[in-house]
Amino acid sequence: MQNTTTVPSRHLPSRTLGALALFGALLLPPVAANASDAREPDEVYRQVCAHCHAPQYEVGPEITIAFPEAAWEARGNYIRNTVRHGRAAMPAFRTAKISDAELDGLIQALVSGELDDAPAATGEE
Template sequence: MRRAVALVAGLALAGSAQAAQKLGEAQAQRSPEQVYSAVCGYCHGKNVGPVIRGRGLPAEAVEYQVRHGQNAMPAFRPTEITPAELKALAAWIQTSAADPKEHGQ
């Protein structure tokens, strides 16, 4: 009986891990531009937060800031920006050109 319960529990855990992986893969489909527009652009470039595009900010610093926040910037959880999205976003911000439509601090 214990073996059967352990087997069922193991299968349930494996199934939930696969479901979580598929969810993460589905969320990782957003491009850096889509993530920036949906999440970052709300403040950055609109006189709320500093302009971050075109500044050559190190990708590692962007990743840290996004996950930990600072001052008025909130931290974003992996459920809001997946690890894969964050890595791509940070690299994109590091190499992005300034957008003349953005303005701010």
């Protein structure tokens, strides 16, 4: 007689997966439905970026420095790629955390130097 070992399935039933997906969706902040509902760039920076990129924390590089207008497109593409896919210690942020419209506004504000003010970086009102 052969020894047979039954290994429990590692797959979850579809009901369990559905419940986990719903629970996970409830934990995520709401995503702006369209551009008019999008958060302002300074708010996105304060809520998502400043934790690491504000000068007083010295975790990530300072990203609020204005760039020459000739470099805006290249810098914007770099920021978009880094935000969506991560880089080194920088995590990737999906559209559930920063919508495409919010990311567009944030990129424009970053490359043009609009977020160069200390109150936006420190969270002061």
